[in-house]
Amino acid sequence: MRVALLVTCINDAMYPDTGKAVVTLLRRLGVEVDFPTAQTCCAQPMVNTGYLDEAVPVVRTFVDAFAGYDAIVTPSGSCAGSARHQHSIVARRSGDPGLVAAVAETGPRTYELSEFLVDVLGVTDVGAYFPHRVTYHPTCHSLRMLGVGDRPRQLLEKVRGLTLVDLPQAEECCGFGGTFAVKNADTSVAMGSDKARHVRETGAEMVAAGDNSCLMHIGGLLSRERSGVRTVHLAEILAATEDTESRSGGPAVGARAGDLA
Amino acid sequence: MTGTFVGMPAFPEAARAALGDTQLRHNLAHATKTIRDKRARVVAEVEDWEELRIAGAAVKEAALRDLATHLEQLEASLVAGGATVHWARDAAEACEIVAQVARSHGVDEVVKVKSMATQEIGLNEVLEAEGIAAWETDLAELIVQLGDDLPSHILVPAIHRNRAEIREIFRRRMADVGRPAPDDLTDEPAVLAAAARAHLREKFLRAKVGVSGANFAVAETGTLVVVESEGNGRMCLTLPEVLVSVVGIEKVVPTWRDLDPLLRLLPRSSTGERMNPYTSTWTGVTPGDGPQEVHVVLLDNGRTNALADDVGRQALRCIRCSACLNVCPVYERVGGHAYGSVYPGPIGAILNPLLNGVSDEQTASLPYASSLCGACFEVCPVLIDIPSVLVDLRAQVVDSHRGDTVPKPEAAAMKAAAWTFSDSRRLGWAETASGLAGRVLGRFGRTTLPGGRRAAGRLPGPASAWTSARDLPAPPAESFRAWWKRTDGGRR
Numbered sequence: 099m100r101v102a103l104l105v106t107c108i109n110d111a112m113y114p115d116t117g118k119a120v121v122t123l124l125r126r127l128g129v130e131v132d133f134p135t136a137q138t139c140c141a142q143p144m145v146n147t148g149y150l151d152e153a154v155p156v157v158r159t160f161v162d163a164f165a166g167y168d169a170i171v172t173p174s175g176s177c178a179g180s181a182r183h184q185h186s187i188v189a190r191r192s193g194d195p196g197l198v199a200a201v202a203e204t205g206p207r208t209y210e211l212s213e214f215l216v217d218v219l220g221v222t223d224v225g226a227y228f229p230h231r232v233t234y235h236p237t238c239h240s241l242r243m244l245g246v247g248d249r250p251r252q253l254l255e256k257v258r259g260l261t262l263v264d265l266p267q268a269e270e271c272c273g274f275g276g277t278f279a280v281k282n283a284d285t286s287v288a289m290g291s292d293k294a295r296h297v298r299e300t301g302a303e304m305v306a307a308g309d310n311s312c313l314m315h316i317g318g319l320l321s322r323e324r325s326g327v328r329t330v331h332l333a334e335i336l337a338a339t340e341d342t343e344s345r346s347g348g349p350a351v352g353a354r355a356g357d358l359a
Numbered sequence: 360m361t362g363t364f365v366g367m368p369a370f371p372e373a374a375r376a377a378l379g380d381t382q383l384r385h386n387l388a389h390a391t392k393t394i395r396d397k398r399a400r401v402v403a404e405v406e407d408w409e410e411l412r413i414a415g416a417a418v419k420e421a422a423l424r425d426l427a428t429h430l431e432q433l434e435a436s437l438v439a440g441g442a443t444v445h446w447a448r449d450a451a452e453a454c455e456i457v458a459q460v461a462r463s464h465g466v467d468e469v470v471k472v473k474s475m476a477t478q479e480i481g482l483n484e485v486l487e488a489e490g491i492a493a494w495e496t497d498l499a500e501l502i503v504q505l506g507d508d509l510p511s512h513i514l515v516p517a518i519h520r521n522r523a524e525i526r527e528i529f530r531r532r533m534a535d536v537g538r539p540a541p542d543d544l545t546d547e548p549a550v551l552a553a554a555a556r557a558h559l560r561e562k563f564l565r566a567k568v569g570v571s572g573a574n575f576a577v578a579e580t581g582t583l584v585v586v587e588s589e590g591n592g593r594m595c596l597t598l599p600e601v602l603v604s605v606v607g608i609e610k611v612v613p614t615w616r617d618l619d620p621l622l623r624l625l626p627r628s629s630t631g632e633r634m635n636p637y638t639s640t641w642t643g644v645t646p647g648d649g650p651q652e653v654h655v656v657l658l659d660n661g662r663t664n665a666l667a668d669d670v671g672r673q674a675l676r677c678i679r680c681s682a683c684l685n686v687c688p689v690y691e692r693v694g695g696h697a698y699g700s701v702y703p704g705p706i707g708a709i710l711n712p713l714l715n716g717v718s719d720e721q722t723a724s725l726p727y728a729s730s731l732c733g734a735c736f737e738v739c740p741v742l743i744d745i746p747s748v749l750v751d752l753r754a755q756v757v758d759s760h761r762g763d764t765v766p767k768p769e770a771a772a773m774k775a776a777a778w779t780f781s782d783s784r785r786l787g788w789a790e791t792a793s794g795l796a797g798r799v800l801g802r803f804g805r806t807t808l809p810g811g812r813r814a815a816g817r818l819p820g821p822a823s824a825w826t827s828a829r830d831l832p833a834p835p836a837e838s839f840r841a842w843w844k845r846t847d848g849g850r851r
Contacts, residue, residue, distance in 0.1 A: 105840075118849065122849075144773055144777060146753070147753060155781040285689055
């Protein structure tokens with residue numbers, strides 16, 4: 099099985115440790131993952147803001163980069179949803195039957211990380227160790243667009259040392275919403291503040307999710323509130339082991355679980 | 360007297376004002392949670408709920424697919440039943456028809472059943488200008504009307520008001536338009552309802568003309584259907600001598616059988632009840648029983664525009680249950696007025712642009728009034744994929760500006776992003792630049808995210824939209840792409 103990592107533009111530019119964590123995790127599970135360097139972005143920022151013409155060359159870049167892979171794995175429910183549910187809209191708009199055919203190939207082969215682990219690899223215990231008190235926020239696109247269900251939870255429950263605390267009103271949107279976060283910043287912040295309050299009510303050290311975009315928003319609020327609660331991507335928890343945890347010297351961020359270099 | 364949505368600012372601005380109203384946010388959070396929980400409980404009781412949703416959507420979709428045929432059959436059945444059928448292209452035509460019926464009977468007042476179609480066309484304001492008072496008889500509509508207020512919810516238009524405010528409105532205004540509120544009025548719901556009941560009874564018994572909408576119109580028999588909770592509708596539909604019903608053309612269903620899934624879906628989705636207390640059906644004129652002169656105004660007012668929209672036409676399946684409002688995290692925080700329409704919330708964010716087009720700035724802001732979280736689609740009893748329609752309407756907004764001589768900053772930014780994302784080398788350059796910016800921030804920035812990562816605090820310019828309330832991590836010095844290249848995917 100040829101497996102490609104769709105790292106996503108936000109992880110590439112802002113959260114490289116999440117990408118490294120996916121590589122570490124999949125290698126540990128015996129999957130040699132490739133990073134097609136021609137990849138850029140899934141085009142969701144353009145599509146969801148209404149710029150379909152602008153999205154066409156970006157989707158073209160996507161299908162060219164990922165052509166021929168059996169599985170495209172991504173640490174993002176939102177970007178997986180974009181590839182599976184929105185690329186066809188962009189392709190139809192382009193009027194190019196070649197692009198329509200290409201997205202019909204790449205779309206169904208795109209998996210959010212927890213889907214790939216549970217459904218394709220058939221594992222829930224990935225051998226992770228993460229001795230922290232964590233609450234989990236199911237992001238809207240993973241929950242409602244992809245329907246990942248309780249897969250992330252199945253994975254987290256098998257992580258040794260981890261205490262999983264329930265998040266009140268977990269399924270309510272955090273208010274990120276892509277360009278919504280700036281086009282309707284006041285509403286976005288009002289939603290995010292409630293999410294941050296619920297996170298703080300749990301007493302967790304960290305809030306985890308499968309999308310760093312949502313975590314950037316929630317974490318930005320938690321930071322501004324000086325809450326001391328940090329964010330962590332699901333992939334970084336699953337990649338962590340006794341070894342990486344002892345090296346990181348406690349719950350500090352940055353070069354930790356995913357740091358291979 | 361009623362307020363007006365005309366001249367409302369675009370959604371972001373209206374939302375900002377609403378968000379500053381802490382009492383409003385408290386009222387909304389409490390009320391939406393109550394209805395949401397009620398709905399969830401009664402929906403969970405129905406084992407085949409998903410099948411029922413599919414059936415409901417199919418019924419409406421089939422009716423829309425052959426709308427012209429069903430409408431003609433409806434007209435023929437109505438006429439055969441003794442009703443007079445009018446066709447109205449737009450709000451002005453519809454209002455004029457109702458006004459003319461009222462004028463022909465020389466009345467200066469009509470009693471109204473709660474109806475979204477008559478709200479949509481601004482009927483009360485038109486009648487008022489003609490010297491005809493249109494009394495709202497639904498309790499919540501009465502509260503809105505007495506308060507010179509605007510509806511903020513499809514089902515519970517006074518959802519933004521609390522009990523104390525309602526008591527105050529009744530005390531202050533009821534005397535101006537009829538029987539005053541009793542002196543010992545408290546804010547107990549039962550006491551408030553009793554005051555409204557006494558106030559309205561005089562109007563029910565006096566009015567010669569009733570005005571309604573309809574939840575459904577059955578083509579095969581020419582039967583209109585109104586579902587309600589309070590019984591005020593039944594009064595308006597049976598006591599007056601004349602009845603005028605304004606019915607959107609999308610309300611038609613071919614047969615009585617089609618009502619089956621819809622009448623099961625609506626109350627559970629809407630009020631969270633297993634069955635609504637009152638379901639009234641009437642077929643034209645029944646000699647000696649109820650109104651002896653029955654008019655039906657079949658209203659387009661943009662519906663054929665929506666029908667012609669391949670993606671958006673599914674919005675015409677809407678049965679006005681308002682479940683999408685109650686689960687919407689945006690609606691819960693900003694309330695209904697910010698949408699600038701009698702149709703607020705997720706359904707309003709698609710219905711208004713579909714009916715009216717996206718040429719004015721306020722309507723064009725509505726498709727963006729959503730984080731696309733999908734909670735609305737999840738509860739919609741007729742499976743309207745609101746997020747997909749929102750995205751499609753956003754594209755229509757953007758496309759309507761493609762000819763602008765001076766592109767908006769957003770359009771320029773999206774073009775630049777598309778250029779960057781069309782070639783991985785360009786993205787690599789951009790990441791190198793952001794990495795340098797990250798180093799600068801790392802050196803000079805004083806904000807640190809929990810866990811230790813450097814962050815940008817408050818930034819000026821467009822970035823302030825993010826950083827006025829949220830810290831932003833400083834970009835890492837090395838992107839994933841650069842790391843992969845430098846280490847051969849971590850192997851070196």
